[in-house]
Amino acid sequence: MENRLDAKYWDDRYREQQTGWDIGSPSTPLKEYIDHLTDVNQAILVPGCGNGYEVEYLLQKGFTNVTVIDLAPTLTCKLTEKLARWNGKELTILTGNFFDHSGSYDLILEQTFFCALDPSLRIDYVETMFRLLKPGGRLAGVLFNREFPGGPPFGGSLQEYETLFSPFAKKSIEPCNNSIPSRMGTELFIRLEKQAG
Structure with missing residues (x-):
């Protein structure tokens, strides 16, 4: 199987605009979650940030400490231009592999990564x-609550996630009631918390 973590694979997808997962705006479940966040100074990471719709929404809402990381240099270069007014201040844009990243965050947002x-x-x-x-x-x-042939995207199920995320002290994994129409009934919203101190 082709290495899906290969920067060239993802860079080619963005350069050739083969981005069928891109909905052109922030995901409704994440947008509504962001709307309920009150601490605009918390350190937030968005891995595999894609075209950064949720990132731009966070910045427009006044969040001051947002980091994004993506493998595709075509994409991070585009984000550097698109989000120039925040870059280097409220926003840090990194090109690289999430698994090699080091940092310390209050919140990590998951959207199609x-x-x-x-x-x-x-x-x-x-x-x-x-x-x-x-x-x-x-x-x-x-996260998706369905399977896809081949992939990516790769699907999954509630039962798998319950086991996979067992290291977290607090877990809430529930069906999304506010998905976009084409994804209705196939998405779960996760809220996972690491043990404090």
Whole structure:
């Protein structure tokens, strides 16, 4: 199987605009989650940020400490231009592999990153998320509750996620009631919290 973590694979997808997952705006479940966040100074990471709609929404809402990381240099270059007014101040844009990233975050937002990874990397995903979160830090976002032939995207199920995310002290994994029409009934919203102190 082709290495789905290969920067060239993803860079080619963006250069050739083969981005069928791109909905052109922030995901409704994540947008509504962001609307309820009150601490605009918390350290937030968005891995595999894509075209950064949720990132731009965070910045427009006044969040001051947002970091994004993506493998595709075509994409991060585009984001540097698109989000220039925040870049280097409220926003840090990184080109690189999430699994090699080091940092310390209060909140990590998940939106179509998990489903882009080969399923063999899921335990690594959980371990890396756990490492990057501060004590009491949270991982929140959207996962698919369905299967896809081939992939990416790669699907999954509630039962799998319950087991996979067992290291987290607090877990809420519930069906999204506010998905976009084409994804209605196929998405779960996760709220996971690392043990405090």
